Every structure is written in C-alpha cells, then in structure tokens.
Amino acid sequence: xxxxxxxEVSRRALARARRxxxxxxxxxxxxxxxxxxxxxxxxxxxxxMALFAPWLVDDAGLDAVDSLDNPTWARPGGDFLLGTDxxxxxxxxxxxxxxxxxxxxxxxxxxxxxxxxxIVGIFAGFSGRWVDATxxxxxxxxxxxxxxxxAIVLAxxxxxxxxxxxFVISVTSWPATARLVxxxxxxxxxxxxxxxARALGASRAHVVRRHVLPNVTPxxxxxxxxxxxxxxxxxxxxxxxxxxxxxxxxxxxxLEEAFQAGAIGRNAWWYYLPAGLGIxxxxxxxxxxxxxxxxxxxxxxxxx
Amino acid sequence: MSEHDAPIVxxxxxxxxxxxxxxxxxxDGVDLEVRRGEVLALVGESGCGxxxxxxxxxxxxxxxxxxxxxxxxxxxxDARSLRRLRRRVQMIFQDxxxxxxxxxxxxxxxxxxxxxxxxPGDEAALVADALARAGLRPPERYVRRFPHELSGGQRQxxxxxxxxxxxxxxxxxxxxxASLDASIRGEVLALxxxxxxxxxxxxxxxxxDLGLAWNIADRVAVMYxxxxxxxxxxxxxxxxxxxxxxxxxxxxxxxxxxxxxxxxHGETPDPSRIPAGCRFHPRxxxxxxxxxxxxxxxxxxxxxxxxxxxxxxxxxxxxxx
Ligand SMILES: Nc1ncnc2c1ncn2[C@@H]1O[C@H](COP(=O)(O)OP(=O)(O)O)[C@@H](O)[C@H]1O
Ligand SMILES: [Mg+2]
Numbered sequence: 305x306x307x308x309x310x311x312e313v314s315r316r317a318l319a320r321a322r323r324x325x326x327x328x329x330x331x332x333x334x335x336x337x338x339x340x341x342x343x344x345x346x347x348x349x350x351x352x353m354a355l356f357a358p359w360l361v362d363d364a365g366l367d368a369v370d371s372l373d374n375p376t377w378a379r380p381g382g383d384f385l386l387g388t389d390x391x392x393x394x395x396x397x398x399x400x401x402x403x404x405x406x407x408x409x410x411x412x413x414x415x416x417x418x419x420x421x422x423i424v425g426i427f428a429g430f431s432g433r434w435v436d437a438t439x440x441x442x443x444x445x446x447x448x449x450x451x452x453x454x455a456i457v458l459a460x461x462x463x464x465x466x467x468x469x470x471f472v473i474s475v476t477s478w479p480a481t482a483r484l485v486x487x488x489x490x491x492x493x494x495x496x497x498x499x500x501a502r503a504l505g506a507s508r509a510h511v512v513r514r515h516v517l518p519n520v521t522p523x524x525x526x527x528x529x530x531x532x533x534x535x536x537x538x539x540x541x542x543x544x545x546x547x548x549x550x551x552x553x554x555x556x557x558x559l560e561e562a563f564q565a566g567a568i569g570r571n572a573w574w575y576y577l578p579a580g581l582g583i584x585x586x587x588x589x590x591x592x593x594x595x596x597x598x599x600x601x602x603x604x605x606x607x608x
Numbered sequence: 609m610s611e612h613d614a615p616i617v618x619x620x621x622x623x624x625x626x627x628x629x630x631x632x633x634x635x636d637g638v639d640l641e642v643r644r645g646e647v648l649a650l651v652g653e654s655g656c657g658x659x660x661x662x663x664x665x666x667x668x669x670x671x672x673x674x675x676x677x678x679x680x681x682x683x684x685x686d687a688r689s690l691r692r693l694r695r696r697v698q699m700i701f702q703d704x705x706x707x708x709x710x711x712x713x714x715x716x717x718x719x720x721x722x723x724x725x726x727x728p729g730d731e732a733a734l735v736a737d738a739l740a741r742a743g744l745r746p747p748e749r750y751v752r753r754f755p756h757e758l759s760g761g762q763r764q765x766x767x768x769x770x771x772x773x774x775x776x777x778x779x780x781x782x783x784x785x786a787s788l789d790a791s792i793r794g795e796v797l798a799l800x801x802x803x804x805x806x807x808x809x810x811x812x813x814x815x816x817d818l819g820l821a822w823n824i825a826d827r828v829a830v831m832y833x834x835x836x837x838x839x840x841x842x843x844x845x846x847x848x849x850x851x852x853x854x855x856x857x858x859x860x861x862x863x864x865x866x867x868x869x870x871x872x873h874g875e876t877p878d879p880s881r882i883p884a885g886c887r888f889h890p891r892x893x894x895x896x897x898x899x900x901x902x903x904x905x906x907x908x909x910x911x912x913x914x915x916x917x918x919x920x921x922x923x924x925x926x927x928x929x
Contacts, residue, residue, distance in 0.1 A: 497709040501709075503666050506724050510724060
C-alpha cells in the first residue's frame, strides 16, 4: 500500500521536475531573444504603471471640476510633467489612468474572444458532422455582423460602458478564432500520432488533452497575442468615435478629446502624442512577444 | 486443439470498405490466422489493402462484415473491450516521424501507453528499460529529447520501445523499415525478430518487399486486391510458389532470379472495381499465355472466385490451377 503511494508520489514529483525543466528551457530561450525580451519589458512596465496608477499620479488631475484652477493648454514641464489639456486636466494623469482602461479592455476582450472561440472550435472540430455544421453556421452569422453598427446599437441600448465595449469586441471577433481553432483541430485529428494514441488505447478525452490541445495551444496563444492589440485598437476606434465609456479615461478617449478640442490645430503635441505612442508601443510589444512565444512553444521551430 | 496451439489472431471472411456507398473494397474477404510466437509477413503490391487489414485487427478500421478474434476475444466497437485489445495488440507505423507527437519528449512517447493502461511500477524505470531493450542505450540520453532531434531509425526504435513496453501478445508492424536507410534496416528487423525469440510475441509484418519476408518471417501471406491468395511457410512459399501472382512477385526479387522474370500486364488493380471470377485473371500470365485454356480451366478463372485450398501441409493458395 505504502509502496504504491510512494510510487505515485515519485511519479508526480518526476512529472513536476520535468515540467520545471521544460519551463527552464523556455525561459532560457526567451532570455536569448532580445526583441521579445524588450517587448516583454515594455508590457511589464505598462502593466505596472496601470496597476499602480493611484500612486503615480493624482486622479484629481482627471476631473475637469477639480482642474478649474489649472492653466489650460500648459506645455510639459513645470507643475505638469506632460502639460495640461483644454480643460486644464493633467495629461500625465490621463495617460497613466488611460493605460488601465486600454489594457483592461484589450485583455478582457481577448480572454472572452479566445475562450468562446476555442470552446466552439474544439467542439466543432471534434464532434460529428451535425454539431460541426450547426456551429459553423452560427459562426457564419456572427462573422457577417457588421462591427460598427453593432457597436453603435449596443452603445445606445446598453449605454456606453467598458463592459459593453468588451462585449462588442468579443461578440464580433470570436468566430475568427473559432474557425482557426477548428481548422487546426481537424488537421491534428488526422495526424498519425493521434492514430497511434488510439491504437495505444487512448480515450477521446486523452487524445484531446494530450495531443489536440497542446498542438492547438500555440495557435491559440499566437492568435491571442494578436487579438490583444486588435482589441486595444478597436477600443481606441470606438472611443475616438465617441462610443467609449464617458466616465473612464482611455488612450482612445484622450485622442478623441484632443481631436475635438483642436489640439492638432494648436500644435499641442503633448496632448495627443503620449496616448498615440502608448497605443503603438503596446501593440508592437504584444506582437513581438507573441511571435517569440509561438516560436518557444513549438519545439520544431527551435534550433539546437 | 490445445490452448497453446490456438491462433493468437484469427480473421474470418473480413471485409473493410471505404468511400461512397462503401464502393472501395479495400479488404474483401480475408481469412487468416496468426500463430503464437511467429513472424507472419504480409506481402503484396501497394494499395492491395495490407495497411487497412492490420488496422482493422487493432480496431482502427471498422469491419463491414466478417469477424476478428484476438486471443479468443472478438474485436468489437465496445470501448472497454477495445481498450483491453489495445493492450494485447500493439502497432508500429510506416512513418515513425508522423507517429510521434512533435511536442512530446521521448519519455512521454514511451510512457503514454503505460499511463493509459495504468501499468504499475516506476514509470521512469519502465521507460528506460523499454528504450534499452529497443537498442537506445543509454536511455538517459534519449528521454528528454524531442522526436525531431532523433534519426529515422531511432524514432522507429522509440515506437518499438513504446509498443513493447506494454508487453503485447501481438505486434502489428506496417512496413516497419520502408522509411529507413537501407544500412539500418537489418538492425531494426533483427531487433523485431529478437522480441519474437526472447518474449514470444507474435508479429505481423506488412511489407511490399519479399526480400524482407525472406529475412525474418516464419510464414508468408500474399495479398492481392483485398484478399489473401497464398499462405505458407516462408521457405515453401518462396521456393515453391503456388499462385501465379506470388510467382510474378518473386520473379522480380534479385535473390530469386532463377525464376524467369515476369512483368505483370493489365491495368493496376482498383479495389472499387474488383474483377469477377478470379480477381487476378485479367493480369494472370497463366490465362494470358493460353495455358489456362489448354488445361480447360479458363472458364473457371473468368467466372469462379477461387478459395484457398491446401497444396502442401500448411501451405494454401487460391487458384484454379
Ligand atoms: N481512409 C481511406 N479512405 C478511402 N480509401 C482508403 C482509405 N484507406 C485506404 N483506402 C484505399 O484502400 C485501398 C487499400 O489501401 P491500403 O490498405 O493502404 O493498401 P496498402 O497498405 O496495401 O498499400 C487503397 O485503394 C486505398 O486507396
Ligand atoms: Mg500501406
């Protein structure tokens, strides 16, 4: 009895040790990829900034009423690191708090998109013809929903809020993920190693867990790291069109307000440049890191 | 017949069909027995149904009609009996590269079957032992590697190790050396032979190469267009082939040049249009040369499907000749 238990324990310990080694390998490879490391560093920095926003800047700088005494269109430097906008609000405060909303919307929409897309894709790829056909018909319907009209309708029906933006982005982008995942499941399903697993006595659940999911995950991760920047850009677009959450500062909303206030005409670059650069930098960082991640997760792409 | 003499695998009138309306008769009425502790070579041209036949033995292809028994248990679609079957029977594939999941280490590839069947014991030790027995020594050098870091021969050894780790009664090998360099084929075949001699496993080795059969098989079964047309002890089948198709196959093997070389004419066989009568008659040299007519059997060749009949003890052929 105790022998069995000990064997069980040592087996689990072994598996854990192996996993640790695999993770160590992955980290080692990442450490050698300069560009990916830079991307990761940027992401960590922005995430920290978003996380510790209240400690970094005074959120009174966001509020027009609290900012009544401030100078408007103040240039950077002096009392205000990044200057002030047309209402005298701190651009730095808007930038730091805006990172919060942009990152949150980007990540939340991606998680939702990837979760729905993966579940539907795996189900469709692994079920019989009937379920597959029904699910694919469903994705077709969602694929043809025009994005902007839906966003406008939802904004007017549900009100303009962060979650509505997350919802709009997810509802319109999960079908693409679902199709991608389904296609990959269909090809993995036909691989000889799946036949071998079945010949070894593997159940369908085992095949999905040990072969299909691991071989689909890199694709899911890659599509997720690309979905984050797309979601951030989408949030920017919606906010720029005035469909964003009016109570939350986001980079997109800053751009919209700068544009409306005529910052470009006044050449008030300090108003719109931080938000614009923030978006470009985060989007690039995600893309670079996503590429590297894909490579690290695929043993065939590694050189030895 | 004593328990020991009972065949480990027996197939009775097995049919496997593919395509629209099951029009492709890939396996079309196979009767075959595999004895305990023997190497049976299954030979025939590419496309004659060899792979499909052995896949049906392990339940990877559903049988349209007929029956397959392994060790007295019928092969069915039932999940529990399939699982039991897939411990007693193991298969290695023609393409070792495709048969290994590129994301699994060699350890995981070999341990997969042990985990599925919850084989008791220390997994690492069992894997190391299996690798060593398959000639991958020292095993520690391989366990953490990925398939793409190994050579083709090493990958096939990994698959053999994974299959033999479960201590099967039957090993189905689909062209086990076809994808390997000629220089290492002999070693892999010798390895398989050693499992028969040392552990009493039975092997069905599919090949389109009679030379390979000559090297390791105890018995040879010749397959043509979904049917077994000749079975017998290796020396007998190769030295005294009874079926004109076997003779034609043999005549192009370099080692057996003493037979007059026969190139088969006629269209390549198509399992969706199996000829009436003897399925070989459109290409049969005996029919084409007029010998069948002289012997007065040509009408039967064209109209009557021959069954396997005994030509010598343990040596059968399906021919009207
Ligand atoms: N999954 C399948 N679907 C349709 N036809 C198949 C399938 N597998 C095999 N076949 C057909 O069955 C016949 C026998 O194939 P196979 O068993 O692979 O022959 P062999 O292994 O002797 O070369 C071929 O005509 C092949 O095209
Ligand atoms: Mg084949």
